[in-house]
Amino acid sequence: MSSSEQKSKTNQEKAMEAMEQIAKEASKKSAEELVFTYKGVLYPSAICSQETFQALECFEAREEDLLAVTYPKCGTNWIVQILHEMVYPMQNDHPTLHQAMIEFGKPEKVQKLKDRPSPRVLSSHLYYDDIPKSILEKKVKILVIFRNPKDTAVSYFHFYNSNPVLPTYSSWDLFFKDYMSGKVCCGSYFDHALAWNKHIDEENVLIITFEEMKEDLPIQLKKISKFFGISLTEDQILLIENRTTFTSMKAKSKETHGKFGDAFFRKGDVGDWSSLFNEAQSQEMDAKFEQCLAGTKLGEKLNYNKYCTF
Template identity: 35%
Template sequence: MQSRMQLANQISDEEKLYRHNGVLYPRIMCPEDNLKALENFQAREDDVVLVAYPKCARGSDSVSQAPGDSPASRQHPRFLPGKENKVSWGSYFDHALAWEKKMDDPDVMIVTYEELKQDLSDGVRQISGFFGFGLTEAQVQQIADESTFSAMKQSAADSHGNMGNVIFRKGEVGDWRNHFTPEQSREMDDAFAKHLAGTRLGEKLNYRLHCQ
């Protein structure tokens, strides 16, 4: 991570971004060679792949976060149709709709950050059950205790160096209210209604509770 930050200081702003298949990516965090390697990636039967939209706390395991509640939503254009071409990682809604198609896939488990935040112990039980792990209640509680946001933030200096406080911000549900203007909030509501309202993933995200 430190070497990447040093590289960021050595290249121009224009060089920090590139397009791959029409989507804008940050070169420091996502080297193009990584994306090219995915084209020939062959998954093994016992592989576990964690997938998430960047800065959302989402192949067999997927973690999602309600769009308005994501730290990335502070840069809200990436969530709005027609503007995703101007920001890194592309459209949140394209990402979410791709996983909506996997809701019935027995090899895919979709977990939301809000669910884990509400009851982390139950989330550990569900995830361990999905993978066929038989955990004792003591093991469930130990994993839950060591997986809280505060616990991970405390150890961030060891795991992520100086980037720890950047990656682990607040971990709060509803913090979007401190960053969105009323107009931005309405834009997000309209975008969610257009793309995810009426879908099973949209229902699971519980947008009305967390983002309105």
């Protein structure tokens, strides 16, 4: 094993140990203690803090940074891994969300981000208006991934019940109610979507969907690499595709995410929403989509009628 591989393994082991310690501490907390509110949005207290959000206000962006933004369960791990494969092809480590998410971790993480060499792969679940000001001022390129709201809801429900840093729900019905009212971590899917839809035509913003990636990953990989100005050969695209399929990432999940692998990589399917939605819930979601996103560019891109009807 080379020295770089040994270092990579050590870093990975440290990340796993940190995640396990966070989970252990979270297991001692009540459901109410596991979340807190910042600027009207819920966040998991085990991995986020008001102090970290305040520290991010002084975050110094660089024009060469790459930022991926998602609402939870819209392909976050997927896109972070893809960007790492594109930007750091010779590295053997596997990024964890705790490392990549700018709002996750302790306040001193902001200083550690400052020390990281360029180009930096960053990610976030933040609303547009909560993105650190310097990122917007320097017009950092932002890749935003959205997934249809029904599959997102079902995936998020399972994630809540398998992730020790989040409260558990005794039923899908209770979760659905909170999801629809935005009383889940990272807030309302629809508010998130509306905020980003306002910026869909900006040159430094690219919005693609989880479903587009599932349907033809090579085409989306080429679109992503072109957007970020990363030159890749056909062979490199093929290699990245093979390394970032859901099957491939799930197979490595014990290595990359330890005992939390199954929580982060459950199914990755399109259409799984029909396993939990009843007719009334489906109609409620249909009405919400019609009210919020019908007629918008993002709404059209989500192809709701194709992916969200029985």
